[in-house]
Amino acid sequence: MNKALVIAEHFQGKLNAATAKCLSCAQTLGEVQIDIALLAADGAAAAAEAAALPGVARVLLLERPENNEALAAVWAPQVAALAANNYTHLLGPSTTFGKDLMPRVAALLGVGQISDVMAVESAYRFRRPVYASNAIITVEAPAGRIVVATVRIASFQPAAGGGKAPIERVQVEAVLPTHTRFVSRSAAHADRPDLQTAARVVSGGRALASAENFKLLYQLADALGAAVGASRAAVDAGYAANELQVGQTGKIIAPELYMALGISGAIQHLTGIKDARTIVAVNKDSEAPIFEVADIGLVGDLFQIVPELERLIRARSAS
Amino acid sequence: MSPILVGIKRVIDYSVRVRVKPDGSGVVTDGVKMSINPFDEIALEEALRIRERNLANEVIAISIGPAEAAQQLRTALAMGADRALLVQVEQPVEPLTAAQIFLNLVQKYQPQLVILGKQAIDDDNGQTGQMLAALWDRPQATYASKLELDGARARVTREVDAGLDTIEIDLPGVVTTDLRLNEPRYIKLPDIMKAKKKPLDVTSMAELGVAAPAHGIRTLKYDSPAVRSRGVMVKDAAELVAALQQRGIL
Secondary structure, three states: OEEEEEEOOEEOOEEOOHHHHHHHHHOOOOOEEEEEEEEEOOOHHHHHHHHOOOOOOEEEEEEOHHHHOOOHHHHHHHHHHHHOOOOOEEEEEOOHHHHHHHHHHHHHHOOOEEEEEOEEEEOOEEEEEEOOOOEEEEEEOOOOOOEEEEEOHHHOOOOOOOOOOOEEEOOOOOOOOOOEEEEEEEOOOOOOOOOOOOOEEEEEOHHHOOOOOHHHHHHHHHHHOOEEEEOHHHHHOOOOOHHHEEOOOOEOOOOOEEEEEOOOOOHHHHOOOOOOOEEEEEEOOOOOOHHHHOOEEEEOOHHHHHHHHHHHHHHHHHO | OOOEEEEOOEEEOOOOOOOEOOOOOOEOOOOOOEEEOHHHHHHHHHHHHHHHOOOOOOEEEEEEEOHHHHHHHHHHHHHOOOEEEEEEOOOOOOHHHHHHHHHHHHHHHOOOEEEEEOOOOOOOOOOHHHHHHHHHOOOEEEEEEEEEEEOOEEEEEEEEOOEEEEEEEEOOEEEEEOHHHOOOOOOOHHHHHHHOOOOEEEEEHHHHOOOOOOOOOEEEEEEOOOOOOOOEEEOOHHHHHHHHHHOOOO
């Protein structure tokens, strides 16, 4: 029997959708008992959400004032202490939160870490992308030692159905460092659908040519109830904020609909959208590589097509 | 003042379309252009800028890789690193082993900062910096888009999913770089000549006293990814909306 511990990601009292996807991954580990660990200063609300997920044995709530911000240096010794309780697997999401934390925990536990698990072949054998998803490798972790991994959340559906796991308040013996301190956060788009979990994403590239023009995208996104994304070129040019970047070194997403507007489709960008259900591409260059992967392609001028699309979609939802 | 250590990994150039070998034993590297991992170039640029502000006395470029990685270290020296060290290995090492090698070097050089790329674009692991910070029991500031030094502290702005976080760390510590931290400089011809005279030492894991793990994570095989096929082309916005409707998306 395997025993898995999933590290919950949460923000402002709400559980991040990545947690339910990690849970789905954990549920493919064969015969397995799954606990969720939630570290927080005040985590009751998020813990209640975690307890309502299906197939969870226990939610371990570790509250300490120092856990108010998810600082890897502060959280890692606590997670390592929890993991030492006979867990065979320790999973976190492949988000900036999980990618920051989990390698630190693995090193404290003296084991390697598997990044971006996209499929579980057995409890110790996993598939993961390398070279910007131009190759998929099968890796094997040593049996008899804890497996520490991050889960590529675009590869898993959130665990569905309800549950009613008990919430246990726990404490661990861990000396927490004071050498790392949170200062501030700026989140520019907190009012919009979350890029990583949105069902629809409208994404813009360098062809938008200015931050001002990027507003066209926001209007179309509003009409669709979509999140907004961007190519690296658009972010580097200052047209869009860094947290909107989709691709190998940005966010890996799997929406139902991905609309690539004025994005040529560099390999590094395509890595981020491979699992989208439907890809729509609009580009004035009919040779753009994005058309090789698009389900629906349209060659033409963005500045005419995008407002027209918005008008048609609004007219449709009004009728 | 103390030095800054920078990691320089030799990887397949970002512009190469990587292909899996037919026998699944790896990816095609014959005749393929190799470069410094782009995030490591950003790490080196940041270290050079700190030294140029007289906040560090030396920038040491370190690579863990095959003998050929000396080429990337020469490039790092031409960019402005003061000296370089190649830890020569026959097979690629796991991030945990790389972190153990860096820990060994940190104890030797006593740097104020170790700056590494947030990930290497070959294995896409993104672990070494965090693991080094854990083993060293020092702070980590990953995904840095801004780095300000203030005596014994650093203030680092980090690119995270929610936006930008700013944290303060006590030095020494580990910083890993994101894309927007800086734009690496171009190398001028005289710098390439000068770099030939700079010290590039070669050592081994055995000399450093670091052993590969007895129970590592093994790569069993490489597969090509599933490819998406080309879809349909439409001629205007109205057809596009109709196609989306037909697929049940609208």
